[in-house]
Structure formats: structure tokens, C-alpha cells
Amino acid sequence: MKNSPAILIVTALLSAQLTHLVPCASAAAKKSAPPGADIARRSESVAAHRSPEEQAAHEARIAWWREAKFGLFIHWGLYALPAGEWKGKPVAGIGEWIMNRAKIPVKEYEQLAKQFNPVKFNAEEWVQMAEDAGMKYIVITSKHHDGFAMFGSKTSPYNIVDATPFKRDPMKELAAACARHGIKFGFYYSQAQDWHEPNGAGNTWDFGPDNRKDYDQYLRGKAEPQVRELLTGYGPICLVWFDTPRMMTPERTARFAQLVRTLQPNCLIDGRLGPGDGDYLSMGDNKIPPMVVPGDWEVPATLNHTWGFKKDDTDWKTPEDLTFKLVDIVSKGGNYLLNVGPTAEGVIPQASQDNLRRVGRWLKVNGEAIYGARPTPFGAELGAQVDGRFREAKDWRCTTKPGKFYFTLFTWPAGSFQLPPMKAKATKAWFLGDARTPLRLTTTDGKTTVSLPEKAPDNIASVIAVEIDVPKPGKD
Ligand code: FHN
Numbered sequence: 001m002k003n004s005p006a007i008l009i010v011t012a013l014l015s016a017q018l019t020h021l022v023p024c025a026s027a028a029a030k031k032s033a034p035p036g037a038d039i040a041r042r043s044e045s046v047a048a049h050r051s052p053e054e055q056a057a058h059e060a061r062i063a064w065w066r067e068a069k070f071g072l073f074i075h076w077g078l079y080a081l082p083a084g085e086w087k088g089k090p091v092a093g094i095g096e097w098i099m100n101r102a103k104i105p106v107k108e109y110e111q112l113a114k115q116f117n118p119v120k121f122n123a124e125e126w127v128q129m130a131e132d133a134g135m136k137y138i139v140i141t142s143k144h145h146d147g148f149a150m151f152g153s154k155t156s157p158y159n160i161v162d163a164t165p166f167k168r169d170p171m172k173e174l175a176a177a178c179a180r181h182g183i184k185f186g187f188y189y190s191q192a193q194d195w196h197e198p199n200g201a202g203n204t205w206d207f208g209p210d211n212r213k214d215y216d217q218y219l220r221g222k223a224e225p226q227v228r229e230l231l232t233g234y235g236p237i238c239l240v241w242f243d244t245p246r247m248m249t250p251e252r253t254a255r256f257a258q259l260v261r262t263l264q265p266n267c268l269i270d271g272r273l274g275p276g277d278g279d280y281l282s283m284g285d286n287k288i289p290p291m292v293v294p295g296d297w298e299v300p301a302t303l304n305h306t307w308g309f310k311k312d313d314t315d316w317k318t319p320e321d322l323t324f325k326l327v328d329i330v331s332k333g334g335n336y337l338l339n340v341g342p343t344a345e346g347v348i349p350q351a352s353q354d355n356l357r358r359v360g361r362w363l364k365v366n367g368e369a370i371y372g373a374r375p376t377p378f379g380a381e382l383g384a385q386v387d388g389r390f391r392e393a394k395d396w397r398c399t400t401k402p403g404k405f406y407f408t409l410f411t412w413p414a415g416s417f418q419l420p421p422m423k424a425k426a427t428k429a430w431f432l433g434d435a436r437t438p439l440r441l442t443t444t445d446g447k448t449t450v451s452l453p454e455k456a457p458d459n460i461a462s463v464i465a466v467e468i469d470v471p472k473p474g475k476d
Pocket of ligand 1: 243244300330
């Protein structure tokens with residue numbers, strides 16, 4: 001069934017707002033609405049236009065993703081060579097945008113391909129790292145805005161197999177390694193911006209304003225055929241992660257969606273293809289909503305401040321912070337897609353590896369509270385409005401599964417933890433990783449507390465699992 005143009009346009013505007021392409025609603029409207037209410041509305045609108053058949057297909061293909069919760073994003077391309085510096089000078093901004101920020105002419109930027117030889121690249125090691133980190137899917141840049149294909153493409157010679165001394169197709173190697181490890185494999189593809197192509201969006205310094213370009217020539221001549229190549233040459237693809245939907249009309253969006261839905265019906269489409277047709281909502285980069293958001297959504301996020309490798313960006317988020325963000329996002333109903341930017345030699349920076357592996361060790365013990373978990377039924381623990389501003393609270397988060405609550409404590413309370421008010425009766429409690437040692441539950445004046453040892457068992461965050469007896473409807 002076709003989407004109505006009105007719905008498609010509304011959805012386009014909403015997703016554009018999320019990716020900061022158009023200004024959000026008026027400041028006055030923002031002030032009066034509860035925090036996150038606008039995001040919740042946008043999230044619901046993603047699903048609103050699906051027919052019952054489309055909804056059933058969507059449910060089937062997104063089931064694994066709802067379980068997965070945690071994925072690895074990889075931004076890797078020619079930009080890893082300059083690594084944030086051009087002609088001896090640092091270039092401000094995110095690493096993969098260096099061509100745009102420094103307005104590097106195509107003819108000059110292209111030369112990087114001749115030096116790109118990531119001899120240390122080892123697909124097995126990358127996928128092993130994702131597995132160690134507890135990540136369940138990988139999404140890698142097959143072509144970013146610079147237009148360089150990191151896969152062997154027949155559509156354009158500007159690709160890693162034909163234009164570099166490396167000559168290998170790392171996407172083939174990664175697809176095979178992911179299959180061996182049981183990790184889902186997906187592609188990022190910049191459908192709209194292509195700074196290498198005269199008719200692609202974004203390169204105004206070589207090719208003039210976008211509104212004078214024959215954009216459909218670029219889409220039909222490069223982007224669509226390349227997406228077809230990606231969906232036919234690399235086995236099952238779990239997700240195509242489109243980005244920055246500039247000039248993506250409903251008609252253009254539908255062409256890509258049609259390709260994906262016909263070639264790989266089980267493949268997800270992210271929320272940044274264009275108006276309509278995404279399987280979930282992509283939040284803004286590093287933007288974690290303040291409250292529970294209904295529907296399917298994901299936060300793409302960086303470990304430092306860049307996506308593509310930049311040699312001077314070493315401001316790494318700590319494992320404690322990453323763990324908090326993961327639990328926080330899951331407790332609000334979302335997925336966390338966390339990025340690494342490998343070097344031009346093909347190495348994932350050691351600090352990224354170490355910090356992700358630390359999160360993975362935490363997940364080995366506490367993953368039950370994350371994978372397949374549903375959001376908090378409470379909400380007061382997330383924070384509150386203070387003087388017209390939302391102030392986040394960070395002491396604990398709650399995730400749920402049928403018959404169970406998981407309380408992840410980031411601040412260790414003295415002696416006991418008081419459960420938030422609930423209709424359900426807590427019948428049993430224990431720490432994840434130590435199910436054989438019950439924690440004492442005491443209920444006084446309708447308030448239940450869990451007795452705790454003096455020291456937290458986990459120095460990042462300890463998870464109390466609580467079994468609950470849910471009252472049958474109509475019982476109270
Ligand atoms: O412009 C891109 C950016 O380089 C990066 O790929 C991020 C990842 O979400 N997406 C765009 C900006 O939102």
C-alpha cells in the first residue's frame with residue numbers, strides 16, 4: 001500500500017527536525033510541553049502510516065533488533081588518512097567531514113586513495129572486538145559523504161578495490177567474519193550527499209549550488225546501483241543506515257525503499273532515508289531523550305567527539321559513562337549504536353577497544369538486564385523539571401522483562417535500596433551474577449526495601465533483579 005503524500009511530508013519534516021535539518025517547533029511550545037513529548041510524538045508517527053500488512057512485515061524484520069539493543073557503528077574511509085589535518089593544519093569538526101570543512105577539491109582529495117593501504121585491517125579482530133563488547137550488530141560506512149566506496153563497486157571506479165593499493169574488499173571480509181560470529185551485518189550508505197559527484201548533494205565548492213544539479217542523474221547513476229550492489233553481493237544485510245536526507249522527496253525515498261524491500265525483505269531501513277518508510281526513528285547524534293519514548297528508536301553515538309578517525313581527538317568517554325548511557329537508553333526503550341573510527345592502517349584505536357571491552361565484561365554479568373529488556377514502568381528516577389529545566393538524575397535505572405524488574409544502581413545506597421512504589425509485589429531479589437544468594441526484602445508501610453551489603457559487588461554498576469508477582473486485572 002502506498003503512503004499518502006501528506007503523511008510522507010509530515011514524517012519527512014519530523015525526521016528532518018531530528019537530524020537538525022530544519023528548526024524545531026516554536027520555543028513557546030517547547031517550554032510548555034513535558035520533556036521528550038515532541039520526540040514521543042515523532043516516534044509514534046513513524047509507525048502511524050503503515051498498513052496492517054506493512055506493520056506485520058515490519059514486526060517480523062525488527063524482532064532481532066529489539067532484542068539486540070547494542071550495536072557497533074564503524075566510520076572508516078579515506079578521511080582516516082588526513083585524520084583531522086590538511087596541509088599541516090588542524091581542521092575543526094568531525095574527521096569524516098574534512099573534505100567539506102577544508103573545501104578540498106575533488107581532484108586533490110581523490111589522491112588519498114592512492115595512499116590508502118590498511119595493511120593491519122583484520123575483519124576477524126574487529127568482529128571479535130564487537131562480540132567482546134557485547135554488541136549484536138555492526139553497521140559500517142560502505143560510502144560516506146566523500147563518495148568513496150569502501151567496497152568493490154562496479155558502478156564507480158572510485159572504490160577501495162579499484163583505486164587503492166590495498167585492492168581487497170573489506171566489506172566481504174567483514175560480512176564473512178560477522179556470519180562466523182553470529183553478529184548481524186549492516187551498511188551505512190550516504191544516499192544524498194556525495195561530494196565526489198557533480199550531481200550529488202553537498203559539494204558546492206567544486207560543483208556549485210545543489211539546486212542547479214541533476215540530482216536524479218546521481219541517484220540513478222550511482223547511489224541506487226551501489227545500494228543494489230550492497231544488497232546483492234554481501235549475503236544477508238540486517239540494516240541499511242541511510243543518512244542526511246537532503247533533497248530526498250517521497251518519490252526518491254520510495255525508490256530506495258523499494259530496492260531494499262525487494263532485494264532483502266528482512267533488511268531494516270533506519271530513520272534517515274527520507275520521508276516515510278524507515279523501520280525506526282534515528283535520534284540526533286549523541287542525543288539521548290530525557291524520558292521513555294514509545295516505538296522503535298536508536299541513538300547513534302561517538303566514543304569521543306568524531307566519527308571518522310582524528311588523531312587529536314582522545315577525549316574518550318569512560319566505560320562507566322558508556323555503561324550508564326547504555327542502561328539509560330535501554331531503560332527508555334531504545335537501542336545504542338556506538339561508533340569506532342579505525343585508523344588508515346585499519347586499527348581500531350586502543351582506547352576505544354579497551355573501553356568497549358570493559359562494557360562487554362559488565363554485560364557478561366549483567367546482560368540479562370539489557371538484551372530484550374523493556375523500558376522502565378516508573379520514570380521518576382530519570383529526573384525532574386527544576387525551575388523550568390529538566391534535571392537528569394543518575395542514581396539508578398530500571399529495565400524489565402515479564403515477571404522481573406532490573407534495578408541498575410550507579411550510586412551505591414547505604415544499607416538498602418527502596419523500591420519505587422509499585423502495584424506488583426516483590427517476591428525475591430538477587431544480584432545478577434549471584435542468583436544463588438537472595439537479598440532480603442522488607443516491606444513496611446507499603447514500602448519495600450532490598451537489604452544490601454556495604455560494598456557494591458560491581459564497581460561500574462550493580463544490578464538487582466527483582467521477581468514480581470503482578471496482580472491479576474481487577475484484583476485491586
Ligand atoms: O554527517 C554525518 C556524520 O558524518 C556522521 O556520519 C553521523 C552519524 O550519525 N551522521 C551525519 C550527521 O548526523
